[in-house]
Amino acid sequence: VEKEKISTVQEDYELHVLKDFNTIVKNDIKTIDEENVQITIRNILLEYVEKDVSDKYLENLFIQIGNEMGVDISDGFHLDTGETLYQAGSEVNFEAASGITLKCGGHVLTVDGSGIHFKTPNYVENSGNSGVSAKEVPKVLIEKAIKKLNIEKIFFSE
Known part of the structure; x- marks a missing residue:
């Protein structure tokens, strides 16, 4: 075909290829389907894209995964x-390697290697902790000292 090929099929159209099937297009591919599309792959799907990918769904998108993602x-x-739920x-x-930050309005909670940090104009230290609970750590009774400990200096940090 030198310039253009148009085919019209009145009913079903099937193509059976017994080995490999390759399609090479120098410019664009455009597919318009006026009903549903179903693709069944019985082994592995590998897509390789050299530049950006954009998907736009005008309604809902549902992904179901059998094991891990x-x-x-x-x-x-x-x-x-x-x-987000x-x-x-x-x-x-x-x-996270260095820290996790939660922001809501003008309030910030950061957890990092140096501790837990609150940046808020309205910090309530003794709030009800609604939804937060913890089990008490059991106390161990030590009857006699195992080793003697000599304390030379005590440093306090602010």
């Missing part, structure tokens, strides 16, 4: 949403 991001991650069967763990 991993996302490896080498730079930043940005999620812009009206509401994390729901787990037992635990939700957040891990």
